[in-house]
Amino acid sequence: MNEEHIARAALARLAEPGDTAMGAALRVHGPHEVLRVLQSDGPLPPEFRRRDPAGYRVRLGGPSAADDLATVARLGGRFVIPGDRHWPTQLDDLGDARPIGLWERGPVPVRHAALRSVAVVGSRAGTDYGTYVTDELARGLAGARWSVVSGGAYGIDGAAHRGSLAGGGTTVAVLACGVDVVYPRGHDRLLARIGETGTLVSELPPGCSPSRVRFVERNRVIAALSRGTVVVEAALRSGALITARRARDLGRSVIGIPGPVTAPQSAGVHQLLREEDTYLVTSAAEVIEHVGLIGEDLAPRPSGPTRIWDQLPPEATRVWEAVPPNRSVDAETIARDAGAAAQTVAACLADLEAGGLVTRETTSTEQGEQRTWRRTTVN
Amino acid sequence: MNEEHIARAALARLAEPGDTAMGAALRVHGPHEVLRVLQSDGPLPPEFRRRDPAGYRVRLGGPSAADDLATVARLGGRFVIPGDRHWPTQLDDLGDARPIGLWERGPVPVRHAALRSVAVVGSRAGTDYGTYVTDELARGLAGARWSVVSGGAYGIDGAAHRGSLAGGGTTVAVLACGVDVVYPRGHDRLLARIGETGTLVSELPPGCSPSRVRFVERNRVIAALSRGTVVVEAALRSGALITARRARDLGRSVIGIPGPVTAPQSAGVHQLLREEDTYLVTSAAEVIEHVGLIGEDLAPRPSGPTRIWDQLPPEATRVWEAVPPNRSVDAETIARDAGAAAQTVAACLADLEAGGLVTRETTSTEQGEQRTWRRTTVN
Numbered sequence: 001m002n003e004e005h006i007a008r009a010a011l012a013r014l015a016e017p018g019d020t021a022m023g024a025a026l027r028v029h030g031p032h033e034v035l036r037v038l039q040s041d042g043p044l045p046p047e048f049r050r051r052d053p054a055g056y057r058v059r060l061g062g063p064s065a066a067d068d069l070a071t072v073a074r075l076g077g078r079f080v081i082p083g084d085r086h087w088p089t090q091l092d093d094l095g096d097a098r099p100i101g102l103w104e105r106g107p108v109p110v111r112h113a114a115l116r117s118v119a120v121v122g123s124r125a126g127t128d129y130g131t132y133v134t135d136e137l138a139r140g141l142a143g144a145r146w147s148v149v150s151g152g153a154y155g156i157d158g159a160a161h162r163g164s165l166a167g168g169g170t171t172v173a174v175l176a177c178g179v180d181v182v183y184p185r186g187h188d189r190l191l192a193r194i195g196e197t198g199t200l201v202s203e204l205p206p207g208c209s210p211s212r213v214r215f216v217e218r219n220r221v222i223a224a225l226s227r228g229t230v231v232v233e234a235a236l237r238s239g240a241l242i243t244a245r246r247a248r249d250l251g252r253s254v255i256g257i258p259g260p261v262t263a264p265q266s267a268g269v270h271q272l273l274r275e276e277d278t279y280l281v282t283s284a285a286e287v288i289e290h291v292g293l294i295g296e297d298l299a300p301r302p303s304g305p306t307r308i309w310d311q312l313p314p315e316a317t318r319v320w321e322a323v324p325p326n327r328s329v330d331a332e333t334i335a336r337d338a339g340a341a342a343q344t345v346a347a348c349l350a351d352l353e354a355g356g357l358v359t360r361e362t363t364s365t366e367q368g369e370q371r372t373w374r375r376t377t378v379n
Numbered sequence: 380m381n382e383e384h385i386a387r388a389a390l391a392r393l394a395e396p397g398d399t400a401m402g403a404a405l406r407v408h409g410p411h412e413v414l415r416v417l418q419s420d421g422p423l424p425p426e427f428r429r430r431d432p433a434g435y436r437v438r439l440g441g442p443s444a445a446d447d448l449a450t451v452a453r454l455g456g457r458f459v460i461p462g463d464r465h466w467p468t469q470l471d472d473l474g475d476a477r478p479i480g481l482w483e484r485g486p487v488p489v490r491h492a493a494l495r496s497v498a499v500v501g502s503r504a505g506t507d508y509g510t511y512v513t514d515e516l517a518r519g520l521a522g523a524r525w526s527v528v529s530g531g532a533y534g535i536d537g538a539a540h541r542g543s544l545a546g547g548g549t550t551v552a553v554l555a556c557g558v559d560v561v562y563p564r565g566h567d568r569l570l571a572r573i574g575e576t577g578t579l580v581s582e583l584p585p586g587c588s589p590s591r592v593r594f595v596e597r598n599r600v601i602a603a604l605s606r607g608t609v610v611v612e613a614a615l616r617s618g619a620l621i622t623a624r625r626a627r628d629l630g631r632s633v634i635g636i637p638g639p640v641t642a643p644q645s646a647g648v649h650q651l652l653r654e655e656d657t658y659l660v661t662s663a664a665e666v667i668e669h670v671g672l673i674g675e676d677l678a679p680r681p682s683g684p685t686r687i688w689d690q691l692p693p694e695a696t697r698v699w700e701a702v703p704p705n706r707s708v709d710a711e712t713i714a715r716d717a718g719a720a721a722q723t724v725a726a727c728l729a730d731l732e733a734g735g736l737v738t739r740e741t742t743s744t745e746q747g748e749q750r751t752w753r754r755t756t757v758n
Contacts, residue, residue: 016697016718054720063717129639211700213693258637260508261661270637273652273659280652280659281634282640314592318395321590336441339395341433 002067003080007031008081008101009065009205014038014056015100017203018217021048023096031100063207068103071206075180076189077105081136086111091224093250099203099221105179106199110127112174113199114225117147118291119247121222121240122232123265124154130233133257134159135166137230140284142169146291147198149174149226152191156232156240174225175202176218183210187356197230219243228253228291230281232269241268244278245322253290254278315340319348320357328361328372349373380448380458386410387460388444388584393435394479395419396582397596398633400427402475425727442586442680450585454527454559456484470603472629478582478600484558485578489604492578496526498573498605498626500598500619501535501612506644509612512636513538515546516724517611518610519663521748523557525670528553528605530597531570533563535611535619540573546647553604554581555589555597561588598622607632607670609660620647623657632669633657694719699736699754707740707751728752 008031015022024047025034037044038056063071069079080086081101086109091098099107104110120252122130138148138160148164150157152173164171171194175183179200182188194200204214205222219242223229229247235242248254256273258280259266272278281287312320322337323329335345352358358373387410396399403426404413416423417435442450448458459465460480465488470477483489497520501509517527517539527543529536529703531552543550550573554562558579573579582600583593598621601606608626610633613619627633635652637659638645651657660666691699700715702708714724731737735755742749 014718052720052723054714055718055723058711058714058720059718129641133640174572211697213697213700257640258618258652258659259640260638261512261636262508266637267661269732270659270661273637274665280637280649282646282649318590318592321592332437335433335437339393339438340430341437344431344434 003084004031005069005081005101006065007035008349009068009079010035012100012103012203012205013062013065013068014059017099017100017214018097018215018220020096021051023098026100027096063205068205069326071180072103072105074094075105075206077103077179077200079103080109080111086141088114088225089249091221094220097220102201102203103141103179103205104199104201106195107197108170108199110172110199110201110302113147113170114149116145117149117172117226118287119149119222119229119243120156120160120232121150121229121234121243122160122169122217123238123240123268124153124155124157125232125235125265126155126159126233127259127263127265129259129263130156131159133259134232134267135163137168137232137257137284137287138163138171139167141287144284144288145169146288147172149222151176151215151222152183152187152194152200155188155253156223156234158187158190160232165193165197171198172202172225174199174218176203176214177203178204178206178208180206181209202329216237216242223247223252224250226252226291228255228287230255230257230287231269231272233259233263233265234272235264236268236271238268241272244272248277254282255287255290257281315344316348316351319345320352323349323352323358323373325374325375328374330370330372334373336371382479383410383462384448384460385444386414386448388458389414390417391479391482391582391584392441392447393438395596396478396601397476397591399475400430401479402477405479406475408577442584447584449525450559451482451484452518453477454484454585456482456579458482458487459490466620467493467604469493470600470632471600473603476599480597481580481582482584483578485574485579486576487549489551489577489578489580491513492549493528493604495524495708496528496551496605498528498601498622498665499535499611500529500601500608500622501539501610502614502617502619502644502647503534503536503642504614505534505538505612506638506642508638508642509535509644510538512638513611513689514542516611516636516663516666517542517548517550517672518546520666521546523663523667524548525667528601530555530594530601531562531566531573533565535613537566537569539611539685540569543609544572544576550577551604552577552579553597553601554579555583555593557581557583557585557587559585560588570758594618599625602626602631603629605631605670607634607666608686609634609636609666610648610651611636612638612642612644613651615647615650617647620651623651627656634666634669636660694723695730697732698724702728702731702752702754704738704754707753709749709751713752 088111142164147170149172150160161171170250173194177183180204223246229239229244244254318338322334359376361372363370451493467490522544526549529553540550552573556562558581600624608623610619623633635648645651697717701713737752738755
């Protein structure tokens with residue numbers, strides 16, 4: 001903890017998340033100077049453009065940086081800023097929209113948790129299908145030692161955190177409120193568990209309430225922290241789609257899990273999958289294939305059962321098909337039905353018989369022995 | 380009907396569908412010469428490579444071309460060959476795998492029916508979901524005057540034909556057996572209806588039974604006839620995937636309709652959608668967008684309900700969000716919560732009040748009038 005932490009903590013009180021004017025001013029003048037100007041009555045530096053300083057100054061009477069830092073420390077948390085050893089440098093991709101700092105709570109620094117992480121997000125009103133698929137996915141990711149980053153909300157977010165925890169994984173909840181605020185209320189136990197084993201993180205100081213704008217800006221942090229964003233269920237215009245598109249803008253993988261086209265909860269995912277640079281996946285292994293290191297995390301290609309004709313050359317398949325399963329016929333009939341020469345048919349029948357695929361029957365007639373074939377019944 | 384029809388009808392009896400050696404020989408020597416050689420005892424021309432002539436000659440004793448042509452004529456059908464006015468020239472894209480000729484039955488020549496057509500194919504074991512979606516899709520295509528081409532099988536194929544018929548459209552069943560053979564048996568009435576209003580078509584002469592090889596080769600005709608192939612439900616290794624990949628090889632659009640990732644019947648579609656050059660769609664309009672003429676058949680972009688914050692500038696949204704819905708607060712509180720200057724807040728509140736989004740309350744106090752605001756409750 002140093003002077004820069006204190007200055008940035010104070011600035012985090014004054015600015016809303018995603019304030020690129022603030023980000024530009026910080027980049028040019030540093031946190032001390034920006035804070036000094038905002039605490040004075042003077043004009044703002046040019047990076048703030050035409051922003052009214054009163055928008056920041058109206059908040060100067062709020063809790064002090066020392067109060068906020070003490071509150072978070074009391075909860076066993078910390079405030080990390082760019083340049084810290086534990087700063088998640090992938091957030092630097094956000095440019096001037098990079099958070100001023102991050103308030104963290106939990107045993108795993110977000111930098112570590114997020115190094116090998118996937119964001120799993122979706123509708124608050126997830127269906128049973130979406131909840132099931134999310135749970136499977138998050139467990140699978142946990143099993144492959146991938147962290148799950150999500151937003152702590154009801155529905156898909158909650159299923160993602162729970163699945164990761166159930167799979168023994170690390171999960172990160174990026175909040176749109178202070179890390180000491182329980183939102184949504186019904187997730188009090190879930191958020192407590194995440195705080196005990198993973199990380200609760202926010203760019204908003206303790207005590208702050210969520211708002212729509214904060215949810216939207218929070219999504220950019222989810223997108224930037226992780227190697228890719230998976231959307232499980234999302235209605236048209238769902239916030240999860242904003243997260244996914246921000247991930248795409250940041251060069252992260254954008255991944256969707258399809259569902260029934262009859263379900264409004266999948267309509268947003270399908271819209272996303274119809275856009276460029278979006279990948280359809282059906283399993284954790286396929287997600288990892290997209291976000292993993294090239295050649296390291298290849299998913300097994302799904303395959304159906306092997307069938308007899310996969311093993312046979314085309315000619316033998318034709319002959320095999322020409323042998324009826326319900327009666328025994330002679331080679332000439334088989335040749336005609338298969339459209340194959342007698343010699344070919346004889347060779348194929350010998351192979352098929354050796355493989356147990358046809359059964360030969362021999363009948364003694366006045367003209368000598370007559371051989372006929374019947375298809376062997378298999379599975 | 381001319382000599383070439385008779386020669387090609389005879390050759391259609393001797394060769395199996397998709398015989399590229401036969402196709403090459405026809406291209407070089409023409410049907411009369413190829414038929415003459417096969418009817419003789421001599422060696423085959425070099426295009427046949429090492430193929431054993433007995434494979435063809437074993438079938439020479441079967442029904443004559445005249446018999447076959449008479450059989451189909453009796454059913455109100457016809458035999459069309461390359462060069463005919465009614466030949467579907469899109470089949471020429473198959474190169475040497477082009478059918479020797481097509482046996483047609485029904486009032487609409489396949490050439491006409493297929494000019495503006497989409498193949499809709501899928502699993503024989505379609506689920507209720509798949510059947511429903513296929514029906515909706517085929518009706519929608521029919522409503523937009525697109526024909527539906529399919530294979531006449533149980534499951535998705537059947538739903539595609541039925542949906543097209545229900546929508547008043549033209550539908551084409553491409554069979555892997557003679558056009559006089561009812562296969563599958565349970566589709567006797569459906570096939571009869573297609574024959575009455577659309578087209579039954581096959582490259583196999585009358586009386587021929589289906590076989591696995593014939594199903595596989597039939598798929599290339601479905602793929603080549605239509606502008607694109609839509610796979611609705613398909614297990615891994617389903618024949619519908621063969622049709623789709625043949626369509627891709629032919630430069631046609633390959634389209635998949637997703638389903639639950641938990642359903643084996645959708646696993647093949649999802650596998651297809653993970654390949655290059657495959658489009659995910661959710662409606663007939665989106666299918667038409669892919670197969671239609673550029674700029675002519677654009678699907679409407681799906682959209683969710685418009686929300687208040689879509690209409691407001693970001694600053695006004697922030698102010699609106701800072702006005703609580705359950706109690707009335709003063710402008711100073713709103714400014715602090717929104718992080719906005721008093722002047723901005725005053726301007727935004729005036730706009731929001733004019734728009735009916737906030738309600739002003741005025742209380743007389745000893746200090747004079749006090750104005751407070753409360754968020755107006757809107758759905």
